[in-house]
Amino acid sequence: MKAVLVGATRGMGRALARLLAGRGDALALLGRDPNELLTSSRDLAARGASGPVVTGHLDLAEPEGFAAALDAAERALGSFDALIVTGGDFAPQETLERDSARLARLLEVNFTGTVVLCQQTAERLARRGGGTICAFSSVAGDRARRSNYLYGASKAGLSVFLDGLGLAYADRGVRVLAVRPGFVKTSMTAGLRVPPFAGEPESVARVVLRALDAGAPVVYVPPIWRWVMLVIRLLPRAVMRRARF
Amino acid sequence: MDGLSVETIAGWGRHPVCRAAVLRPERLRLPRAGRVLPRGLGRSYGDAAVPASAQSLVLETVRADRILAFEPSTGTLTCEAGLSLAEILRVFVPRGWFPPVSPGTKFVTVGGCIASDVHGKNHHRDGSFGGFVGRLVLETADGRLVECGPDRERELFLATVGGMGLTGLITEATVRLRPIETPWMFVEVEPAAHLAEMLDGLRHAGKDWPYTVGWIDCLATGSGLGRGIIMRGRHVSRGEAPGARPRETSVRGLPFDGPQWLLSPLLMRAFNAVYYRIQSRRTGGRFVPYDAFFYPLDTVKDWNRLYGRSGFLQYQCVVPRAAGGPVLSELLERVSRAGATSFLAVIKDCGPESDAYLSFPLEGTTLAMDLPYRGPTTEALVHELDGTVVRAGGRIYLAKDAVTRRDDFERMVPRLPQWQRVRDRWDPEHRFGSALSARLLGDEP
Numbered sequence: 041m042k043a044v045l046v047g048a049t050r051g052m053g054r055a056l057a058r059l060l061a062g063r064g065d066a067l068a069l070l071g072r073d074p075n076e077l078l079t080s081s082r083d084l085a086a087r088g089a090s091g092p093v094v095t096g097h098l099d100l101a102e103p104e105g106f107a108a109a110l111d112a113a114e115r116a117l118g119s120f121d122a123l124i125v126t127g128g129d130f131a132p133q134e135t136l137e138r139d140s141a142r143l144a145r146l147l148e149v150n151f152t153g154t155v156v157l158c159q160q161t162a163e164r165l166a167r168r169g170g171g172t173i174c175a176f177s178s179v180a181g182d183r184a185r186r187s188n189y190l191y192g193a194s195k196a197g198l199s200v201f202l203d204g205l206g207l208a209y210a211d212r213g214v215r216v217l218a219v220r221p222g223f224v225k226t227s228m229t230a231g232l233r234v235p236p237f238a239g240e241p242e243s244v245a246r247v248v249l250r251a252l253d254a255g256a257p258v259v260y261v262p263p264i265w266r267w268v269m270l271v272i273r274l275l276p277r278a279v280m281r282r283a284r285f
Numbered sequence: 286m287d288g289l290s291v292e293t294i295a296g297w298g299r300h301p302v303c304r305a306a307v308l309r310p311e312r313l314r315l316p317r318a319g320r321v322l323p324r325g326l327g328r329s330y331g332d333a334a335v336p337a338s339a340q341s342l343v344l345e346t347v348r349a350d351r352i353l354a355f356e357p358s359t360g361t362l363t364c365e366a367g368l369s370l371a372e373i374l375r376v377f378v379p380r381g382w383f384p385p386v387s388p389g390t391k392f393v394t395v396g397g398c399i400a401s402d403v404h405g406k407n408h409h410r411d412g413s414f415g416g417f418v419g420r421l422v423l424e425t426a427d428g429r430l431v432e433c434g435p436d437r438e439r440e441l442f443l444a445t446v447g448g449m450g451l452t453g454l455i456t457e458a459t460v461r462l463r464p465i466e467t468p469w470m471f472v473e474v475e476p477a478a479h480l481a482e483m484l485d486g487l488r489h490a491g492k493d494w495p496y497t498v499g500w501i502d503c504l505a506t507g508s509g510l511g512r513g514i515i516m517r518g519r520h521v522s523r524g525e526a527p528g529a530r531p532r533e534t535s536v537r538g539l540p541f542d543g544p545q546w547l548l549s550p551l552l553m554r555a556f557n558a559v560y561y562r563i564q565s566r567r568t569g570g571r572f573v574p575y576d577a578f579f580y581p582l583d584t585v586k587d588w589n590r591l592y593g594r595s596g597f598l599q600y601q602c603v604v605p606r607a608a609g610g611p612v613l614s615e616l617l618e619r620v621s622r623a624g625a626t627s628f629l630a631v632i633k634d635c636g637p638e639s640d641a642y643l644s645f646p647l648e649g650t651t652l653a654m655d656l657p658y659r660g661p662t663t664e665a666l667v668h669e670l671d672g673t674v675v676r677a678g679g680r681i682y683l684a685k686d687a688v689t690r691r692d693d694f695e696r697m698v699p700r701l702p703q704w705q706r707v708r709d710r711w712d713p714e715h716r717f718g719s720a721l722s723a724r725l726l727g728d729e730p
Contacts, residue, residue: 049311050311051311054311062376076312079351079353080351082351082352082353082354083351083352083353086352086353086354086355086376087352087376088376227309227310227311227348230289230290230308230309231289231290232290234290
């Protein structure tokens, strides 16, 4: 596989990129911090990625730069057949409630930027006969909770988009995988109270890779979250109002 | 965004314990001010990776685990400090490279291997881990990134190797790996009926074998004192390897803390005796996967829970060869008499000591045994053992220790003043500290 990754320097993205490198895939890393990208590209090259791991600038908050970033990745890899977006923004609910600018940025990155990037890429892939788009949404987008509905709203929008994208482009050979992580122990969630069923990035990455290879449209990670969320989605609103989580 | 979480921190022996804020960043950087304790995978047994108080920030390196460069012609690996030996093995064994020195677990970071200057079954031949480190980068107390090595900032390098994380934050290192042809080991096992036979056997095996170690039934007394098993191993060449790749070993967890009766002397005695019998019959050579030879305990994920909630100490000392047998007998007898020990003890002959000031091994014999922690009686036993070790001109291993007294420690380590001078030069305010440094060096908690 030739994959373009956004957010592969950290957390689940890093773990997934390592699995791809380990099986000899060709990788391009896009992101904001050139030093971090370079360091991660060396790591992935040493772990077996095929050819040099290329890097390029992409900020999910700046959609006007997407086309150029994708062009550059395409040139470096000699076209690509997958886009994997693990990058995203997160802040605690209290921060987002107080700080409108912070909230606007989170919505911009998690929803607007990610949607525009995936839409553009789907069109590119469809024109050349197909490919795969994988983006990380969240279980927070499955049901509103008082403790994280702002972050959850950005992910709910993304989930609906990914679902639709998969439907719309299936005939043109583009497969879409929406990953919905529950709580995963990464630097993004550091400092938060660790709930039951929390996952590690490495085991999550293995599940995602299997889903990617199998062509699944949606995958919950760790897998138990599929059932946890099924129950939570079924809870009556009155219960959600009283629930503290 | 890297948040802080307040966690309960302990070493592998689960004693002592301290609650403190933990940072687990993907990019290692010291906070601007305040006390810091660098920590890897937390496999040191005692209080080396435990903060002295809640005032200290624990900086865990495990997520800073990227490979920065690998030179396939020489096996030279440069990596971030949090890379584990397990990951090095996973990535590099298939390509024919092996860690130059490996402790009894692969769940240790490169930074931790350097900070403890770990040794392995090949110490008699190859020395300790620090001898294979060509270069390391240290973030010192003032926030500078200092590159050091055997030929560059040598003093700082020698103070950092074995320096228990007290000279600065190791952020990256360059290590020479060892070429291997297959993932297999050829292993021979031989029983030794008593201590003298064990010591002779180890010395003899050390002449021809790169890896040697002895397991002692440390509850055997009288004429059987020091009886055990000598294991010797070597990497297997391509021509003699048993065909297929070894199966990956499955890891099982221990889902509960061990109950007290499990540690009763009677049961321990029976366990050790049975183990001795079984192993004695397995003489002759066989091929085993490297995991089975180097990391047998890693197959049980949380084996430290076996010792129950109150935890355990691992007492490991080394005594000079000249002191040899009588001192080791005395140590084994004391422990046996106290009925304090459990399971098996590990014995190993060591090669010459390293130039690193606080490095543990010295030419002689090292003995390691688990002591279930039973409060003051266990601590008193350790002080007794320390007394014997001091008189013999030996020392204890800081990566295991949790209770040794400051004055005993000072008598064990003649190079301590040199080390302290270097530490004071680079970290005059002792930003880097641990429960161990408070106990043994008088740092403020």
